[in-house]
Amino acid sequence: MAKYIHPYKLRRLEITHANQVWAVDITYVPMERGFLYLTAIIDVYSRYIVGWCLSNTLGAEYPLDVLKQAIKEHGKPEIVNSDQGSQFTCPSWVEYLEEQEIVISMDGRGRALDNIFIERFWRTIKQEYIYIWPAEDGNILLKGIEKYMNYYNNKRTHQSLDRKTPYQWYEHAA
Numbered sequence: 001m002a003k004y005i006h007p008y009k010l011r012r013l014e015i016t017h018a019n020q021v022w023a024v025d026i027t028y029v030p031m032e033r034g035f036l037y038l039t040a041i042i043d044v045y046s047r048y049i050v051g052w053c054l055s056n057t058l059g060a061e062y063p064l065d066v067l068k069q070a071i072k073e074h075g076k077p078e079i080v081n082s083d084q085g086s087q088f089t090c091p092s093w094v095e096y097l098e099e100q101e102i103v104i105s106m107d108g109r110g111r112a113l114d115n116i117f118i119e120r121f122w123r124t125i126k127q128e129y130i131y132i133w134p135a136e137d138g139n140i141l142l143k144g145i146e147k148y149m150n151y152y153n154n155k156r157t158h159q160s161l162d163r164k165t166p167y168q169w170y171e172h173a174a
């Protein structure tokens with residue numbers, strides 16, 4: 001729906017603090033038999049994963065539920081960036097962000113690099129966990145991703161964060 005598509009607002013924006021910009025996306029997660037979808041929201045400044053969920057469909061309700069929970073736990077971001085997928089151009093997503101007075105930013109069509117921070121996270125979780133330990137079923141995958149998210153946020157240091165964890169950087173900046 002064209003009326004729900006918004007321009008990309010991050011070009012040349014200096015990101016200086018936590019909860020300034022969150023990026024959201026959905027990725028396909030293969031298992032030994034079948035697949036599931038992983039939705040995650042990353043705080044761009046700190047690389048902290050503020051919310052995530054695993055689902056068996058690409059329904060629009062999953063990203064919206066993750067966003068609502070992340071806001072409940074961490075407060076509102078100023079801007080939320082996504083691609084132009086149907087989950088992010090549907091009335092429920094756009095209207096919720098507008099009600100919350102959160103600026104909506106969307107990648108340009110075919111411009112995955114506009115959302116590079118969440119794309120890098122997908123590469124990281126897949127290379128460090130998903131491809132190494134393929135899950136037999138959804139329950140095993142859920143428990144494994146939960147463990148990985150804890151590791152990523154609280155134990156894995158990042159060179160770009162002065163060798164601090166995303167949690168340390170997020171909490172320091174919040």
